[in-house]
Amino acid sequence: MPSPEEQGLPLEEMTYRRLREALVSGAVLPGDRLSIRGVAASLGVSAMPARTALRRLAAEQALDMLPSGTAVVPRLTRAGFAELSAVRAELEPLAVRLAAAHLPEADLAELAGLVAAHDAAREAADADAAQAADRDFLFRIYRAAQAPLLLGLIETLWLRRGPLFRSVGALVAASGGLRHNHAAMLDALRRGAGEAAAALLRREIEEATRFIQSKVRFEGDDTAAERLAAIGRAGRNAEVRAPVSLSLHRRRTKRPE
Amino acid sequence: MPSPEEQGLPLEEMTYRRLREALVSGAVLPGDRLSIRGVAASLGVSAMPARTALRRLAAEQALDMLPSGTAVVPRLTRAGFAELSAVRAELEPLAVRLAAAHLPEADLAELAGLVAAHDAAREAADADAAQAADRDFLFRIYRAAQAPLLLGLIETLWLRRGPLFRSVGALVAASGGLRHNHAAMLDALRRGAGEAAAALLRREIEEATRFIQSKVRFEGDDTAAERLAAIGRAGRNAEVRAPVSLSLHRRRTKRPE
DNA sequence: CCTGACATTATGTGATCACATTTCCACCGT
DNA sequence: ACGGTGGAAATGTGATCACATAATGTCAGG
Structure with a gap:
């Protein structure tokens, strides 16, 4: 059942967009296997568009490929x-620098609107909306850089971060959230201070990264390390590295539908 | 006729590699159309692997896609x-910084060998070999960074630069060539001075870019601008921008085989 | 209860075909 | 000579099938 705005699009494009959406929305989880026939059946298309879409995501590094394909x-x-x-900390500030050179007044006004929207969403404790406004704010700038290659790279980076982002979203919101100072960035852009704006974004990315790394349990540094530490002499919790191979036979989350 | 080391590989992978090679070697030229059936016939495979390989290159932004596909x-x-x-000036120095943290002695020795190979090739006036040694030198470092995502991005950047590079290669060689100070970079890496090595690479990229931009006539800044300037009042050569649309009906280079 | 081999199923790859659309070129009228 | 027009060739998309391989579940033996 194609959605309204998907009318007329090639099936491969529709399949690609749906898979992409499934990735960023968290409908599919890290570790899930996506088989050609499986997604074809799920999305109501034949095997061919499903195959093409999957390979396309893989080429963009948004999906991994097992040796079996x-x-x-x-x-x-x-x-x-x-x-x-x-x-991200290298490429996105670069986009900001490039965009600062040619930001028309209309774009600046729109950016101000997005900052306001973000603040309003925070007031209303709507974490999703606030996050969406932040994202729109940044990508409005990235698009203004008029650098299609760079924009494509940044989009694939966000796509790859997608699966994680969903699972962290609630945690971030619960912890008070990241306080992006996009108003300051907008001020810098108004002044034509591209370097300053880029530096602000770089700091934002680095701080968000540190925050998430301190709060989130990743694949690989799971309980295996704790079990090892428990088996060993208690007290010594330093230098315990989680051997990734130990978590290999963990049950894989099935996703039949 | 598959080459020896291509035995056992899926046809799609073989087709992909051949197209990739055709791109970086200059066997296909900017503006060339690559049709599914065309490359299938040229490479002796069926339409399916050709289609997959073309789409894969397009997803990597190594090929463009017309609206018709x-x-x-x-x-x-x-x-x-x-x-x-x-x-490149952002990502490749980042890779150098990451690699500097864990460069085993064996890699350093190999890098020294590549610097020597480069110098020897320059002595022998073998521009291709010198260029290959430079490329190997850099990618040995990039691989050592153990950052698969970053490495993939850098590879696609080089792939996209490929078509241009071939046409500029001779020119660069004739002009005395770029004098990459990879020996200095290797010294910095030996000292564990990742930042210094990264800064050297950044300067190298920026200088090479300036050099090429000063020497090469690109698509779009062609004679249309000169014709416009000639039509207008002579003397004023500033502010003449070449409207890209003017060069649209230029004859497209055919490439039947 | 675990471990191994074996049969069955699932899956990716490649080939071929039909169809709609685009692209190209010769032809004709002005 | 120029430009529009028609049709033929080329092209991309999608579907379906055959085949080899990988993944999975089963069952007997320890």
Whole structure:
């Protein structure tokens, strides 16, 4: 059952968008296997568009591929998350610098509106809306950079972060949330201070990364480490590294529908 | 006729690698259309692997897609090249910083060998070999960063630069070539000075970019601008921007085989 | 209760075909 | 000579099938 605005689109495009949405919304979880016939049946399309869409996501690194060719929603390890954040901390400030050169007044007004929307959503304790406003704020700037290659890279980074983000969202909101100072960034952009705005964004990304790393339990640094520590002499909790191989035979979450 | 080391690989992987090689080697030129049946016939495979490989390259932004779905080798405009270089100048130094943390002695020795190979190739006036040694030197470091996501991004950047690179290669060699100070970078890495090595690489990328931008005529900044300037009052050569749309009906280079 | 081999199922790959659309080119009228 | 028009060739999309392989469950033996 295609949604209204999907009329006329190629089936492959529709399948791709739905899978993408499933990734960012958390409808599929890290570790889930996505088989060609499985998604084809789930989305009511034939195997061909499903295959193309899956391979496309894999090429964008939004999905991993087992050696057998099966697509799997990537598990974000602590190291992987750190790497992702490091790349974001380079590319997104670059986009801000590029955008600062040509931000028309209309865009600045729209950005101000998004800051206001964010604040309003926070007042209403609507974490999802606040988060959406933040995201729109940033991507409005990224689009203004008029750098299609860079924009595509940033989008794939966010896509890859998607699965994690959903599971952390509630936690972040409960902990008081990240306090993005987008108003200050907007001020810098108004002044044409691209470097300052970029520096603010970089700090924002780095702080959010530290916050999440301190709060979230990642794949791989799971209870195996604690079990090992418990078996060993108690007291010594330093230097305990979780061998990833130990968590291999953990039950994989099934997702039949 | 599959090459020896391609035995056992899926046809899609073989097709993908061949297309990739065709891109970086300059066997296909910017603006060339790559049709499914065309590459299938050229590479002796059926339409299916050809389709998959083309879509994969497109997802990696190594190929552009016309609205009709036909793949086309991207034309690199001046702005596009500047963007590509800006992204490289952020990501590749990041990889150097990450790699500096864990570079075993064996890798350092290998890097020294590559620097020597580069110098030897320069002595022999073998521009291709010197360039290959430079490339290997950098990617050895990037791989050592143990950041698969970042490495994948860097590879797609180089892939997209591929078509241009070939056409510029001879020019660069004739002009005396870029003098990459990889020996200094290796020294910095030996000292564990990751930041210094990263700064050296950034300067190298920025200088190479400036050099190429000063020497190369890109798609879009072609003679249309000059014709416009000639039509207008002579003398005023400032502010003449080449409208891209003017070069649209230029003859497209055919590439039947 | 666990471990191994075996049969069954699921899955990816590749091939081929039909169909709608786009692209290209020759032809014709002005 | 120029430009529009028609049709033929080329092209992408999607569907379906066959085949090899990987994954899974089963069952007998320890």
